[in-house]
């Protein structure tokens with residue numbers, strides 16, 4: 001079943017043309033064309049926040065997948081006030 005979520009624009013480039021959905025057989029995520037994205041893995045252990053009931057495995061699995069996708073959306077939409085980087089880190093290119 002489809003559902004609608006609201007995504008904030010990309011914090012790097014401001015783009016609103018974003019992908020949200022399945023990333024691999026074991027993960028969901030939100031991705032911007034600029035390369036920025038978040039990935040949320042389907043956990044091995046059943047998360048306590050996900051209702052599991054009865055023996056209808058498909059319904060439970062769908063609920064789990066929906067939960068993981070929503071977690072990815074929540075992660076993407078998170079904005080920390082005053083989150084400017086104040087640390088310096090060393091970077092270098094790697095040439096084979």
Ligand SMILES: [Zn+2]
Nearest residue numbers: 010013032034
């Ligand atoms: Zn972007």
